[in-house]
Amino acid sequence: MSKRFEAYPYVWRLPLLIWQGLFFVGPLILMVAMSFWLVRNYRMEPDFVLKNWDRMLGRDYFWNAYWVTLWRATLAGVLASLIAFPASYALAFRVSETTRRWAIFFLIVPFFTSYLVRVYAWQVLLAESGPINAVLGFGGLGPFTMLNSGFGAMVGYMTLVLPLVVILQTFSLAAIDRNLIEAAWNLGASPRETLFQVILPAARIGLILGATFAFILSFGDFVSPFYLGGSKPPTLSILIIDTTKSGQQWPRAAVVAIMMIATLFVAAFAAVGAAYGRRK
Amino acid sequence: MTDSDPLVRFSGVRKTYGTFEAVKHLDLDIGRGEFVAIMGPSGCGKTTTLRMLAGLEEPTAGEITIDGRVMNEVSAHDRDTPLVWQSLALFPFLNVKENVEFGLRMRGVPKADRHGRAMLWLERLGLKGFETRRIDQLSGGQRQRVALARSLVTEPRMLLLDEPLSALDAHLVIRMQGVLTRLQKELGITFVYVTHSQSEAFAMADRVVIMGHGEIAQIGRPQEIFRAPRNRFVAEFVGRNNILPGDKPGHELVVAADRMQVSASDPGEGALAAEFLSEEFAGTGIICYFEGPEGVELKAQVTEDQLDDLSPEPGQRFWLNWAPGAAHVMAGI
Numbered sequence A: 001m002s003k004r005f006e007a008y009p010y011v012w013r014l015p016l017l018i019w020q021g022l023f024f025v026g027p028l029i030l031m032v033a034m035s036f037w038l039v040r041n042y043r044m045e046p047d048f049v050l051k052n053w054d055r056m057l058g059r060d061y062f063w064n065a066y067w068v069t070l071w072r073a074t075l076a077g078v079l080a081s082l083i084a085f086p087a088s089y090a091l092a093f094r095v096s097e098t099t100r101r102w103a104i105f106f107l108i109v110p111f112f113t114s115y116l117v118r119v120y121a122w123q124v125l126l127a128e129s130g131p132i133n134a135v136l137g138f139g140g141l142g143p144f145t146m147l148n149s150g151f152g153a154m155v156g157y158m159t160l161v162l163p164l165v166v167i168l169q170t171f172s173l174a175a176i177d178r179n180l181i182e183a184a185w186n187l188g189a190s191p192r193e194t195l196f197q198v199i200l201p202a203a204r205i206g207l208i209l210g211a212t213f214a215f216i217l218s219f220g221d222f223v224s225p226f227y228l229g230g231s232k233p234p235t236l237s238i239l240i241i242d243t244t245k246s247g248q249q250w251p252r253a254a255v256v257a258i259m260m261i262a263t264l265f266v267a268a269f270a271a272v273g274a275a276y277g278r279r280k
Numbered sequence B: 001m002t003d004s005d006p007l008v009r010f011s012g013v014r015k016t017y018g019t020f021e022a023v024k025h026l027d028l029d030i031g032r033g034e035f036v037a038i039m040g041p042s043g044c045g046k047t048t049t050l051r052m053l054a055g056l057e058e059p060t061a062g063e064i065t066i067d068g069r070v071m072n073e074v075s076a077h078d079r080d081t082p083l084v085w086q087s088l089a090l091f092p093f094l095n096v097k098e099n100v101e102f103g104l105r106m107r108g109v110p111k112a113d114r115h116g117r118a119m120l121w122l123e124r125l126g127l128k129g130f131e132t133r134r135i136d137q138l139s140g141g142q143r144q145r146v147a148l149a150r151s152l153v154t155e156p157r158m159l160l161l162d163e164p165l166s167a168l169d170a171h172l173v174i175r176m177q178g179v180l181t182r183l184q185k186e187l188g189i190t191f192v193y194v195t196h197s198q199s200e201a202f203a204m205a206d207r208v209v210i211m212g213h214g215e216i217a218q219i220g221r222p223q224e225i226f227r228a229p230r231n232r233f234v235a236e237f238v239g240r241n242n243i244l245p246g247d248k249p250g251h252e253l254v255v256a257a258d259r260m261q262v263s264a265s266d267p268g269e270g271a272l273a274a275e276f277l278s279e280e281f282a283g284t285g286i287i288c289y290f291e292g293p294e295g296v297e298l299k300a301q302v303t304e305d306q307l308d309d310l311s312p313e314p315g316q317r318f319w320l321n322w323a324p325g326a327a328h329v330m331a332g333i
Helices: A008-034 A053-057 A060-094 A097-113 A114-127 A129-140 A148-173 A176-185 A191-202 A204-220 A223-227 A236-245 A250-276 B046-054 B096-107 B112-123 B140-154 B170-187 B199-204 B222-227 B232-238 B304-310
Strands: A038-040 A044-045 B008-017 B021-032 B035-039 B059-066 B156-163 B188-193 B206-211 B215-220 B240-243 B252-255 B261-262 B272-281 B284-290 B296-302 B317-321 B327-330
Touching: A008 B140, A038 A191, A038 A250, A038 B206, A053 A060, A053 A250, A060 A097, A060 A204, A060 A236, A114 A129, A114 A148, A114 A223, A148 A204, A148 A223, A176 A191, A191 A204, A204 A250, A223 A236, A236 A250, B008 B046, B021 B046, B021 B215, B035 B046, B035 B199, B046 B059, B046 B156, B096 B112, B096 B140, B096 B170, B112 B140, B112 B206, B112 B252, B140 B170, B170 B188, B170 B199, B199 B215, B199 B222, B206 B222, B215 B222, B215 B232, B215 B284, B222 B232, B232 B240, B232 B252, B240 B296, B261 B296, B272 B296, B284 B304, B296 B304
Parallel strands: B035 B188, B035 B206, B156 B188
Antiparallel strands: A038 A044, B008 B021, B008 B059, B206 B215, B240 B252, B252 B327, B261 B317, B272 B284, B272 B317, B284 B296
């Protein structure tokens, strides 16, 4: 008897494959191809030249933007994780199930309003003559320049990623088997030792995924570095905008985008490896 | 402290959660080197009792002393009361040896010493060669032994066990019972074993504490509990008992199923007439169920040969009686 073709599993996988093909692999191939095209008289012409790569990767302003973006995104991942953890810990271990559910709900609410709107709100709040400086002024401090700086961009990144990081951390902490924590006490671990020896390792996957999401979102973000960070120095996303605006240089923008995607791939794989990888 | 003083003393211990009284009033001494089983139906307070001893719950009232020292204020990680969980609670992110070493590491034992002691216990429990395995690569029985090694490696004076065998296959339960009793005898330390399983408690324990509704219903050796239950709760919980009205008001008779004799004809001497209902194979014999006078359910344990001789049919009439010494009188319930 010949082996029958089992269509069933493939039918279920098909939508995903089509989706990935249409919206990810296809555009990616187009973009890679485009990075070798030429722009003449503000028009793109298919070609195969290394000029765009040469121009972009050979310039300091690209690498400056690259390291600034990488550094800020890394900082955002670490900072968001550190700021979120006490809140997540409290939500996971110190409050009732009902309180936790309400808290998760309120963490989702910010996503109801546009991120752009929230960033505009920060522009007002952080301004030289804004309410925060006014309050600080009463205490004889400031005024501080908070807008158009790395600090401003970081405030924007936190606005974007903090709720998500808290949610991811809370779920992973709440999912820890309570018996493991009690077993640690029972075997002589102090609360501090229990945190570092049992709770953090047990929640490892969620904690790393939270930091990774914060990194990815911040790395690709355009809004915060532009409206709060003052685009100086530019980040890669700002560089893409600038490049396409000046002289229709889409091929050069494609080079920047490919570098970003490659970086995110490396970061994501490293994070998944760290999260799910078996030790030793 | 002398050796005759109890290792553990619960005096007037009470534990409430809101309005729920998990433990109402507990007075209990546990001796050195004793194997005590605390047994009862779910919700009877047995696990709460064990958790209070480990410091995982704080008594609402009363006092728990270990070796004469009041433990109420001592936090769990400062006690020397390792517990074996029902779920075992092995750390999935540590390998076998790291799990076993955990308690030593928390107590600041140097690395070389830790290694030696962990290896000794792994070998002792037949886990040599498994040191670097992950927990999810072990069988149920192996995990059980890792949990034991992890708790015993610090050489505690007592080991607490919370239904540790309830997740195991039947044949493994018997084998682990052997491992536990042997360990307890060899180490000479106190085991406090919480279970709802009568066979586990009776097979292993020197003394059984039956708890019901947050109170001790009876304390005694397994035989005493089985043959001479103090009240109806114990008699019913232990099972395989017939509870019959006694001679005096307020008295009840308890006759164990294996002491009940079944005859096809009336042997006289006050034998009870009863209708056969059904039979159940119970491993050591066959339990026959009857409906006696006034609808009371009666049980008699017979051998396979006896069952063949009787060849009972449902509804068939038999007579049940027992030797005069076989009945235990429960008074004043």
